[in-house]
Amino acid sequence: MTIRHIVFWKLSAVTPRKKAVDAAGVASRLEALVGVVPEIRALTVGPDVAGDENWDMALIVDVDDLDALARYQAHPDHRAAGAFIRTVVTDRLAVDLAV
Amino acid sequence: MTIRHIVFWKLSAVTPRKKAVDAAGVASRLEALVGVVPEIRALTVGPDVAGDENWDMALIVDVDDLDALARYQAHPDHRAAGAFIRTVVTDRLAVDLAV
Numbered sequence: 001m002t003i004r005h006i007v008f009w010k011l012s013a014v015t016p017r018k019k020a021v022d023a024a025g026v027a028s029r030l031e032a033l034v035g036v037v038p039e040i041r042a043l044t045v046g047p048d049v050a051g052d053e054n055w056d057m058a059l060i061v062d063v064d065d066l067d068a069l070a071r072y073q074a075h076p077d078h079r080a081a082g083a084f085i086r087t088v089v090t091d092r093l094a095v096d097l098a099v
Numbered sequence: 100m101t102i103r104h105i106v107f108w109k110l111s112a113v114t115p116r117k118k119a120v121d122a123a124g125v126a127s128r129l130e131a132l133v134g135v136v137p138e139i140r141a142l143t144v145g146p147d148v149a150g151d152e153n154w155d156m157a158l159i160v161d162v163d164d165l166d167a168l169a170r171y172q173a174h175p176d177h178r179a180a181g182a183f184i185r186t187v188v189t190d191r192l193a194v195d196l197a198v
Contacts, residue, residue, distance in 0.1 A: 006157050008194050050195035058105050058194035095107050095157035096149035
């Protein structure tokens, strides 16, 4: 079994330029966790490309199980990324799938 | 490039048993699209397994591009699945990633 941890964010930025800068900041900090946080089996993160009523960003992280997910979320580098993310988003939602 | 179409739902059911039945109904109808809707390159769907403030279900569908996503969404079988899904959910959110 694998836990696929999926997160949506709504960015607080209003202008497309600031939204792109903040999205890149979120993505680079999360991508930098690969190889640092040992629980990460796969990680995909990026901005929405369709618009309309879609939210602004999504992250998909695969970990071995819910314990591994907790260790991933407690990792200091993930906490640092999370601290930055909270400065540029207004909303966060998640779903965790067993795949 | 691939478009990763990700959808979250909140189910309207209150009891765990009805929620499980409805989640299975959503999942089976979407999984049945594989091999029927030619634009689908990969499809994963299922209930959340972590709880807390997570939403109830997520779908991840890979298609070739945004045009393929539109054809997937316009396919009669997808429309039929969508009609059922709207009867058992209260909220829907999506993000489409270019991966």
